[in-house]
Amino acid sequence: MATLTPVLQEEAIAELISERVSNVPLLPHVVTRLLGIMGRNDHSLTDVVKIVENDLGLASRILRVANSAAFSPRQGISSLQQGILHLGEKMVAGIAIGSCTANIFNRELIGYESSSGELWDHCLRTAIAAREITASCSRRVSTDLAFTGGLLHDVGKAIIDEFLNKRTQILTAMCDKGEGGDFLDAERDSIGIDHADVGFALARHWNLPPQLAAVIKFHHRPVEADPAQQELVYLVHLGDILAMLGGTGTGADTLSYKIDEGYQRYFQLGKDGLPILLLKIEEEFTRAKSAVFAE
Amino acid sequence: MGIIYVGVGELAASRSPGDVVKILALGSCVGVIMLAPQQKIVGLLHVALPDSSINAKRGIEKPGTFADTGIPQLLNELKKMGHLRGKLTVKLAGGASIMDPNNTFNIGKRNILAIKKILWKFGLGAIAEDLGGNYCRTLSVDVDSGLVTISSPGRGTWPL
Numbered sequence: 001m002a003t004l005t006p007v008l009q010e011e012a013i014a015e016l017i018s019e020r021v022s023n024v025p026l027l028p029h030v031v032t033r034l035l036g037i038m039g040r041n042d043h044s045l046t047d048v049v050k051i052v053e054n055d056l057g058l059a060s061r062i063l064r065v066a067n068s069a070a071f072s073p074r075q076g077i078s079s080l081q082q083g084i085l086h087l088g089e090k091m092v093a094g095i096a097i098g099s100c101t102a103n104i105f106n107r108e109l110i111g112y113e114s115s116s117g118e119l120w121d122h123c124l125r126t127a128i129a130a131r132e133i134t135a136s137c138s139r140r141v142s143t144d145l146a147f148t149g150g151l152l153h154d155v156g157k158a159i160i161d162e163f164l165n166k167r168t169q170i171l172t173a174m175c176d177k178g179e180g181g182d183f184l185d186a187e188r189d190s191i192g193i194d195h196a197d198v199g200f201a202l203a204r205h206w207n208l209p210p211q212l213a214a215v216i217k218f219h220h221r222p223v224e225a226d227p228a229q230q231e232l233v234y235l236v237h238l239g240d241i242l243a244m245l246g247g248t249g250t251g252a253d254t255l256s257y258k259i260d261e262g263y264q265r266y267f268q269l270g271k272d273g274l275p276i277l278l279l280k281i282e283e284e285f286t287r288a289k290s291a292v293f294a295e
Numbered sequence: 296m297g298i299i300y301v302g303v304g305e306l307a308a309s310r311s312p313g314d315v316v317k318i319l320a321l322g323s324c325v326g327v328i329m330l331a332p333q334q335k336i337v338g339l340l341h342v343a344l345p346d347s348s349i350n351a352k353r354g355i356e357k358p359g360t361f362a363d364t365g366i367p368q369l370l371n372e373l374k375k376m377g378h379l380r381g382k383l384t385v386k387l388a389g390g391a392s393i394m395d396p397n398n399t400f401n402i403g404k405r406n407i408l409a410i411k412k413i414l415w416k417f418g419l420g421a422i423a424e425d426l427g428g429n430y431c432r433t434l435s436v437d438v439d440s441g442l443v444t445i446s447s448p449g450r451g452t453w454p455l
Contacts (some may be wrong), residue, residue, distance in 0.1 A: 114448065245391075259394065279353065279360070
């Protein structure tokens with residue numbers, strides 16, 4: 001009997017998580033279209049402008065950010081095309097995702113002992129880190145995709161969190177035992193599912209492009225991703241780690257993960273380059289945070 | 296009287312009774328705590344990287360970013376605050392890392408080594424430290440008592 005109880009609990013949790021995922025509002029059409037074209041290499045700036053101009057709220061937000069002190073335009077920016085060009089498509093995706101998912105990304109994560117806003121900060125810093133690594137090391141992946149993947153990679157935490165509540169100290173103790181298991185293993189051992197799998201369910205619910213769904217599912221286990229998507233997944237995997245090293249994590253699980261050295265098959269990140277990269281990420285993160293989310 | 300938050304690359308010193316000097320969520324960064332018990336002065340430095348040679352401009356603009364520029368700057372601040380003689384007590388916390396068997400991303404360890412080397416140059420050494428591991432730390436120093444406290448989500452709170 002004692003062995004059956006946890007199984008039943010896990011089944012009940014899986015069912016409840018599935019229900020929670022299906023109750024999450026769908027992404028606005030403008031966001032799915034933006035994410036869809038950013039996943040393709042053949043899109044142009046005009047394509048992005050056409051999508052954004054149909055959403056008055058998003059368009060005005062982009063202009064507001066483009067004219068903010070942190071992005072210091074030489075002269076006032078009044079057209080959407082100029083605004084998108086000035087900010088870059090990555091930031092446009094960030095503004096679009098941030099504005100329609102604030103209720104998800106700004107949740108307090110009780111199960112991770114993480115305050116409101118920390119999940120978004122961590123995702124934004126991961127996005128910036130993944131973009132910077134891509135810009136300096138990878139020629140095959142677009143920086144837009146790496147940025148967007150970084151923004152979305154941990155979305156599953158917002159759903160799984162309620163089921164980790166009151167288990168936090170057990171999870172950290174499992175990681176700190178030094179037996180090689182990380183926080184993802186601890187989540188799975190404790191409730192039968194982990195935040196990467198929950199995020200993947202949400203990615204399917206939102207009908208995200210397959211590359212972004214792969215990032216969400218495999219960002220802690222990039223070697224398990226489809227080889228066609230592995231380089232992107234490794235970029236976000238490293239971005240996630242650099243964000244945590246910088247102290248921008250989501251509470252109890254911060255730094256309790258393993259590095260997968262398989263990234264070396266795709267790109268090199270020299271020891272000497274690491275401090276320079278960390279400094280650049282710190283500066284860009286501070287700038288983006290103050291501009292986009294100061295309101 | 297209040298809480299003084301010390302961000303990445305910043306440093307602060309206080310001798311105001313009731314102040315608490317604090318660093319939120321140290322990852323691979325290291326918090327260097329200097330206490331002058333005779334004058335009841337507390338100094339705190341939030342070091343992000345070992346060596347300013349990678350960006351000398353930043354080392355001048357925000358010396359606390361690097362171990363080699365931050366520690367002399369913190370000692371200057373303590374002097375300005377009135378620490379002219381007497382022993383300084385040094386404590387260190389942070390310098391965490393990811394689970395990385397090959398130590399490629401060991402920036403925390405590199406920070407710790409650089410800080411210890413520079414402290415040694417000034418004839419200083421830490422009497423207490425809480426370093427390394429695979430978790431983040433929040434650090435608080437109470438100016439009245441000089442008590443240093445560390446907390447980490449899911450791991451509780453403990454004195455240093």
